[in-house]
């Protein structure tokens with residue numbers, strides 16, 4: 585049986601993006617956030633996502649500026665790092681420490697998850713970086729705690745933990761905290777590595793030129 589389906593990658597993207605623009609209400613978002621919202625929706629199929637978007641400052645401008653200056657992208661999960669399209673960021677270091685040697689011991693010592701302990705490992709590289717949390721609520725909580733207690737500040741935070749335990753609370757805490765760091769998040773349970781990676785992919789100039 586031969587199925588009839590779209591096989592042209594550019595046509596698939598065009599059709600997806602046209603559907604999103606037709607179905608999603610982007611009017612309440614600043615212009616800079618609209619391409620990011622579209623790419624995030626593209627990753628999860630939820631056209632009502634803009635209603636959950638919350639931000640402080642200009643996370644897109646801050647992250648783009650930082651990346652142009654050579655900032656590292658720090659990811660909580662390997663799934664986030666893997667979802668970032670490397671050819672969009674050819675000279676950017678994309679780092680995830682979830683499998684770093686000694687991390688499990690550090691997590692036990694700190695009495696926390698591996699995800700939060702991995703954030704502790706960012707201390708030396710956090711200043712001026714782009715921090716992306718796509719999975720672990722404890723990672724976002726710990727990042728906020730580190731910055732609030734005088735730790736180094738990233739250039740921007742993209743916080744999208746997902747799930748039922750601590751996800752909504754960690755993202756509420758990000759928006760409530762006065763960290764002096766531009767940030768983008770999604771209120772509630774929604775989030776995940778794919779959405780986080782999509783938000784970062786939307787920052788690239790390739791994406792802006794529509795070169796998908």
Ligand SMILES: C/C1=C2N=C(/C=C3N=C(/C(C)=C4\N[C@@](C)([C@@H]5N=C1[C@](C)(CCC(=O)O)[C@H]5CC(=O)O)[C@@](C)(CC(=O)O)[C@@H]4CCC(=O)O)[C@@](C)(CC(=O)O)[C@@H]\3CCC(=O)O)C(C)(C)[C@@H]/2CCC(=O)O
Pocket residue numbers: 660661662663664682696697698699700718719720721722723745746747748749750751775776777778
């Ligand atoms: C409690 C955890 C949750 N994980 C979720 C969803 C998914 N996690 C996946 C995978 C493969 C991984 N999750 C870990 C980050 C692992 N998940 C946790 C922790 C126990 C604690 C995090 C937290 O609460 O903050 C965490 C382990 C830790 O000690 O930090 C992972 C590192 C586990 C591992 O054994 O390696 C691993 C990430 C690997 C990587 O990418 O590098 C899932 C694919 C599901 C699965 O197969 O387990 C899925 C992916 C979701 C996504 O889009 O990223 C939740 C829902 C976030 C959940 C937290 C709260 C809850 O509701 O239970």
